[in-house]
Amino acid sequence: MLRRLRDARAISRERLARSAHLSASYVAHLELDDRDRKPTRTVVEALLSCLDEKELVSDADRRHLYDxxxxxxxxxxxxxxxxxxxxxxxxxxxxxxxxxxAAYLDTRSNVLACNAAYGRTFTGILDNGSVLRWIFADERSKQALVEWEREAYLTVSLVRGFIGRSDNAKWWSETLEELSRYPDFRRIWANGDAGFGRQTPRMELRDPDSGEHRHIDLELFQVDSVEYHDRILFVVGLPAAPEE
Incomplete structure (x- = not known):
């Protein structure tokens, strides 16, 4: 595949190797599928960077190369x-x-990036860095989430669903070990439900200053990351439509 991508861009093996700071013989071994010469992520990224300079490698080809x-x-x-x-x-x-x-999360519920409104809406979540840690270790979550029990169940079932689809259970072990210290998490985890989304997007929130209640529709989307497939989520809370 590497040779196909290189030939399509009319790049010689020597030029590709030089640009990626590799030897031409090493690139030749990769193109011959030498199983003893598995490239590191850094090497693959360097090769892709050189190929991109001539013509961008498609997401599908990029992911295939990583595979x-x-x-x-x-x-x-x-x-x-x-x-x-x-x-x-x-x-x-x-x-x-x-x-x-709005925020980007990983599937273990860690907050990767968010806007100011997200931090204000879920008071204390940035101090914890994780939705799960916030729910089970921070009392402020019970103030912000009017239906705390329901939201806790939904979050845990979603995590169970992601674990079930993952080929790398070890990626979750540290998170689960930490959360197992919290009785509420152990209780909800023992229920055994797994989910792949919210049955209803509606979430009821309590304003931390005024105490007033409001509703948002929480939408969750999978982000198509080439390097880390099925690891990143985008979440946004939109004004809830009036109930009929």
């Missing part, structure tokens, strides 16, 4: 790894959603 290199699900990305994949355009979209709360 062939065995890098799709083997690595366990940190929050910083995932945060680094958010482009300036993705971050700008958070600002455009103001005054509606």
């Amino acid at each position: 062939l290199a065995g890098l799709s699900e083997i690595d366990m990305p940190t929050v910083e790894d995932l945060r680094a994949t958010l482009s300036p355009g993705m971050r700008q979209s958070l600002v455009r959603h103001e005054p509606n709360p």
Whole structure:
């Protein structure tokens, strides 16, 4: 596949190797699918960067190259790894959603980036850095979420669903070990439900200053990340439509 991408851009093996700071013989081994010469993520990124200079590699081909290199699900990305994949355009979209709360999360519920409205709406969530940690370790979550029990169940069932679809259970072990310290989490986890979305988007919130209640429709979307497929979510809270 690497040779096909290179030939399509009329780039010689020597030129590709030089631009990626590799030896031509190493690139030749990769193109011959030498199983003893598996590239690191840094090498694949360097090769793609050189190919992109001539013509952008499509998302499908980019992901396939990572798959062939065995890098799709083997690595366990940190929050910083995932945060680094958010482009300036993705971050700008958070600002455009103001005054509606919006954020990028990983599927373990860590907050990768958010707008100011998100931090105001879910008071204390930025101090915790994680939706799950906020719900089960921060009493402010019970003030912000009028239906705290329901939201806690929905969040845990969503996480169970993501774990069930994941090929790398180890990526979750640290998070689950931490959360197991909280009795409410253990109680809800023992219920055993797994979900893949909210049955209804409506969420009831309590204003931290006035105590007034308001409703938002919380929408959740999977972000198609090339490097870390099925690891990043986009969430936005829109004004709830009046109930009939």
